[in-house]
Amino acid sequence: MKELTIKNVRRAGSDTLESVTVENGVIKGWNLGDLGTVVDGQGGTVAPALIELHAHLREPGQTEKEDLASGLAAAAAGGYGTVVSMPNTRPVVDDPAIVRSLIEKADRLGFARLRPAAALTRGQKGEQLAELTALKEAGAAMFTDDGLTNENARTLRLGLEYAGSLGMVVSVHAEDATLRADGVMNEGPVSEALGLPGNPAAAEAARVARDVEIVAQTGARLHVQHLSTARALDIVRDAKRRGLPVTCEVCPHHLTLTDEKLRSFDAIYKVAPPLRTQADADHLLQGLLDGSVDCIATDHAPHTRAEKERDLLEAPSGIAYIELAFPLMWTRFGEQLGLERLLDLMTGAAARVMGWPEPTLEEGAPADLVVLDLETERTVEPATFKSKAKFTPWAGESLKGWPTLTVVNGKVAYQRQD
Numbered sequence: 001m002k003e004l005t006i007k008n009v010r011r012a013g014s015d016t017l018e019s020v021t022v023e024n025g026v027i028k029g030w031n032l033g034d035l036g037t038v039v040d041g042q043g044g045t046v047a048p049a050l051i052e053l054h055a056h057l058r059e060p061g062q063t064e065k066e067d068l069a070s071g072l073a074a075a076a077a078g079g080y081g082t083v084v085s086m087p088n089t090r091p092v093v094d095d096p097a098i099v100r101s102l103i104e105k106a107d108r109l110g111f112a113r114l115r116p117a118a119a120l121t122r123g124q125k126g127e128q129l130a131e132l133t134a135l136k137e138a139g140a141a142m143f144t145d146d147g148l149t150n151e152n153a154r155t156l157r158l159g160l161e162y163a164g165s166l167g168m169v170v171s172v173h174a175e176d177a178t179l180r181a182d183g184v185m186n187e188g189p190v191s192e193a194l195g196l197p198g199n200p201a202a203a204e205a206a207r208v209a210r211d212v213e214i215v216a217q218t219g220a221r222l223h224v225q226h227l228s229t230a231r232a233l234d235i236v237r238d239a240k241r242r243g244l245p246v247t248c249e250v251c252p253h254h255l256t257l258t259d260e261k262l263r264s265f266d267a268i269y270k271v272a273p274p275l276r277t278q279a280d281a282d283h284l285l286q287g288l289l290d291g292s293v294d295c296i297a298t299d300h301a302p303h304t305r306a307e308k309e310r311d312l313l314e315a316p317s318g319i320a321y322i323e324l325a326f327p328l329m330w331t332r333f334g335e336q337l338g339l340e341r342l343l344d345l346m347t348g349a350a351a352r353v354m355g356w357p358e359p360t361l362e363e364g365a366p367a368d369l370v371v372l373d374l375e376t377e378r379t380v381e382p383a384t385f386k387s388k389a390k391f392t393p394w395a396g397e398s399l400k401g402w403p404t405l406t407v408v409n410g411k412v413a414y415q416r417q418d
């Protein structure tokens with residue numbers, strides 16, 4: 001395969017303009033001259049491509065919302081080189097043949113790399129474990145019943161033990177379904193003022209507490225998805241202090257939006273777990289700063305516009321924004337977190353959660369790279385999204401930190417055109 005050289009780029013923390021050459025899917029070296037195809041990085045910052053541990057790509061079966069082509073192209077445009085897709089599709093990804101076909105199809109597309117999560121239980125019903133060994137052999141990256149909530153604690157225990165014996169991570173959507181009941185937003189003064197059914201913070205905290213105790217009993221790895229409340233984070237912190245193998249992710253939407261947004265009655269803000277209070281968001285940011293939050297994931301969850309235009313009681317939950325996750329985080333929190341910490345939260349930290357090799361820019365490392373323009377402010381224009389969900393809570397906002405080039409496996413997966 002011919003070389004690809006990206007010139008005029010700098011590594012995070014350096015002012016020196018350099019060039020990097022990739023060949024055969026790996027980094028061939030730095031400052032080797034203009035070998036092969038040359039792309040001008042225009043002074044941008046080069047980093048290992050971002051890693052997304054939580055995206056809903058909706059294939060198979062819900063491709064009116066998103067499919068592998070649109071979702072993985074959107075991911076590449078967002079600077080992601082790897083995406084873990086959630087298995088709550090139609091049918092559910094609980095069959096090794098589906099895992100294999102998703103990976104084969106994604107490989108042919110040439111956008112971001114797909115690492116599908118498989119269901120922990122058959123049909124994600126939470127009762128009988130799926131064929132975890134066969135799913136792992138087919139290429140499943142993790143096990144999760146995300147979208148649903150693992151109500152049966154004994155099944156989760158067995159799943160953790162079984163997955164643990166395979167060296168696999170189990171991820172959980174930690175909400176007590178009976179406690180959140182039919183809540184459509186965070187329970188609190190705003191839900192009371194609006195007269196809408198609330199989903200209490202306790203639904204998340206109680207479930208995280210239960211799951212931490214199961215981890216204490218089994219010793220198996222558990223990852224808490226889209227952690228949204230201060231109280232649940234305190235429970236994770238305490239579990240870490242006890243030395244338990246628990247990790248957690250937070251999502252940019254829980255850091256940047258609060259339940260006040262629901263005063264618009266716009267279901268674009270309906271998400272599960274729901275948008276919480278500013279105090280929760282501040283606590284999550286503190287968790288990113290002090291290391292008690294492990295990584296950032298988006299929970300990219302596209303739906304059709306018609307679905308999201310239904311009223312709050314009826315509309316499905318989910319916000320889709322994989323294309324602007326890095327710009328959103330960099331613009332809002334770049335100063336507090338710093339570039340290197342933010343990049344780590346979206347690359348190396350995610351890899352460590354999964355037990356994957358640490359992404360690096362060293363010679364011989366996989367050629368999954370992103371070039372980021374950290375300076376230029378651009379308006380969020382959903383019409384230009386590669387995702388099928390061409391609407392977002394941040395439409396019209398001015399953000400900086402946009403990816404200009406994403407290279408996956410040594411090939412250009414995205415290049416900004418203007």
Ligand SMILES: [Zn+2]
Pocket residue numbers: 146147173225226272273
């Ligand atoms: Zn979820």
